Amino acid sequence: MRTQIVIIGSGPAGLLLGQLLHHYGIDNIIVERQDRDYILGRIRAGVLEQGTVKLLEQVGVGQRLHREALIHSGIYLTFAGQRHTIDFKVATGGRTVAVYGQTEVTQDLMDARAAAGLRTIYHAKDVKPNGIDGASPIVSFVQEGREVTIDCDFIAGCDGFHGVSRQCIPSSAIQTFERVYPFGWLGLLSDTPPVAEELIYTRHERGFALCSMRSMTRSRYYLQCSLDERVEDWSDAQFWDELRCRLDPEARDSLVTGPSLEKSIAPLRSFVAEPMRFGRLFLAGDAAHIVPPTGAKGLNLAASDVHYLSQALREYYAEKSSAGLDGYSQRALARVWKAERFSWWMTSMLHRMSADDGFAERLQLAELDYLIHSKAATTSLAENYVGLPF
Structure with a gap:
């Protein structure tokens, strides 16, 4: 089997990259260890920057998003028992974000890929990138008991934090930076109307809380919790009371409370791997970096990564230039570290860091x-939240 680009991983990063490459006339195959239903069953956040929306429009999957997404022009910050408004439109000259679940983004991209x-x-199973430091990389895997290989020009590792792509890079060729936070988020999804028209970020002496939403009839709530907590120890009634x-x-x-559709506990970490390229293997999305969800940057960073990578590959095939590929890691990391800083800042400002x-x-x-009374500080938060330019 032969293709130009093998993409490992069919989450939003891999699917969006595949559609962008197809848009540029570049052949690609996605290899995924799970099945379609498993991927669509993963519950993830869905606050989309305008740059991410434009990429989805570019590959022809913006129709349902524009019908169903909730457009948000700010957030609420609550502390000391009082709620304050951060108005994105005022602070950024009219920019907004769209709330549209990651599952919906994934579904739209899967449907577009199938239609094309x-x-x-x-x-x-047992996916292995081989020959990544040479001119002719290969991806091998086992399917239905037989080994399959795909010859390609380049490999895009979009297989997440625990995927094989980053792990196959020699440790001497990659440097990692990490901050693990001493708490997690207990999340609950329910078919109940949102508590407010905007997301509410709460700093409280008992710990952080976030009121989010998926639609006008489905809400997502989070509580800061200890890493020692277990989901089964939290009844719905205990969650709502807290x-x-x-x-x-x-x-x-x-x-408005109701029975949970899903409850889970997610640990929080900041993580970056440098560089995001080794030979003919390129990392994108969670394979290269993780941010705490406080700043709503994870999916949007994946989108900017694949934008840079698809542009570089288009340049390589259309203009016979390797300049974009050579500069991919530096260009992507410049934006990654700004998002890491913002997510760390939001997390540190809003969570109870120590009991005493x-x-x-x-x-x-x-x-x-200071934040709510300073125009400069409010503008800085708003600019970062709605997304820095790609």
């Missing part, structure tokens, strides 16, 4: 107070 007749190989404790009075009165650190608590409150 592009090949995705599911249930690929959430009420952390909300401002208006949100508490507006909260009164100094840190006072600093958080001072920073939040």
Whole structure:
């Protein structure tokens, strides 16, 4: 089997890259170890920057998004029991974000790929990138008991933090940077109306809380929790009671509760691998970096990565130039580190970092107070949240 680009991983990063390459006339095959239903069953956030929306429009999958997405022009910050508005439109000259679930993005991209007749190989076991430091890389895997190989020009590793792509790079050729946070997020999904028209980020003495949404009838809520917590120890009633404790009075009165559709605990970490290229293997998305979800950057960073990579590959095939490929890692990492900084800052400002650190608590409150009263600080938050330019 032969193709120009093998993409490992059929999450949003791999699927979007595949559609962009197809748009540029570049042949590609996606190899995925799981099945379609497993991928669509993963619950992820879905706050999309305008740059991400434009990429989805470019590959022809913006129709349902524009019908169903919720356009948000700001967020609420709650601390010391009071709610404050951060208006993105005012601070950034009219820019907004779209709330549209990652599962929906994935579904749209899968449907577009199928409609275009592009090949995705599911249930690929023991996937191995080979020859990545030479001129003729190969991806091998086992399917239905037999070994399959695909010859290609380049490999795109879009297979997530635990995927094989980054792991196959020699340790001497890659450097990693990591910050693991001493808490996680307990999340609950319910078929209940949102508590407010905008997302509510709450800094509370009992811990952080976030009120988010998937639609006007489906809500997603998060509570900061200990890494020692277990999902099975939290009943729905306990979750709702704790959430009420952390909300401002208006949100508490507006909260509609109901049975959970899903509950989970996610640890938080910041992670970056440098460089994002080794030979003919390029990393993109979670394979190269992780951000805590506080800043809503994960999916959007994956989108900017594949934008840069698809542009570089288009240049390689159309103009016979390797300049874009050679500069891919540096270009992508410049944006990655800005998003890492923003996500770390939001996380550090809004979470209870230590049970007995009164100094840190006072600093958080001072920073939040400065933020809501400073036009410059508000603009900085808004610019980063709606997304820095690609």
